[in-house]
Amino acid sequence: MSDPLLPPLxxxxxxxxxxxxxxxxxxxxxxxxxxxxxxxxxxSRLRDLGQKTLELVVTYVLFKHQPMQSEEEIQKGPEFYPPNILNFG
Structure with a gap:
């Protein structure tokens, strides 16, 4: 399933x-x-690069998501993100 918010794999x-x-x-x-x-x-290097890549993807999705979240909402962390914002399935 492709998502228009994400770059192609x-x-x-x-x-x-x-x-x-x-x-x-x-x-x-x-x-x-x-x-x-x-x-x-x-x-160890692969693990760290993978973590940074995941952070980049989450940042990209949060940046593109509409309606935009405030800084305070983003700072609260994933448990406060809008439903399904990180659903890549």
Missing amino acids: PQLQGADIDLMLDVYTHHTLRVPGQPMKNDYGDT
């Missing part, structure tokens, strides 16, 4: 098995002292 190209395993592996399971991968880093 990126298409996954190829199958980088190491990347997929790192995306779905908890950072505590990483071998201590293991070097980061040259192309994307490690599980």
Whole structure:
């Protein structure tokens, strides 16, 4: 289901098995002292980038949502957002 408020999802190209395993592996399971991968880093870096990406998407949706919410409403957090504003399904 597409939502006109959201940008299109990126298409996954190829199958980088190491990347997929790192995306779905908890950072505590990483071998201590293991070097980061040259192309994307490690599980902790992926986790932080994912968190920032989610924050960006939520910010974008709140920015585009009509009627606009006040600063105070946004500061209250997700439990006070309008119903279904973050329903991406």
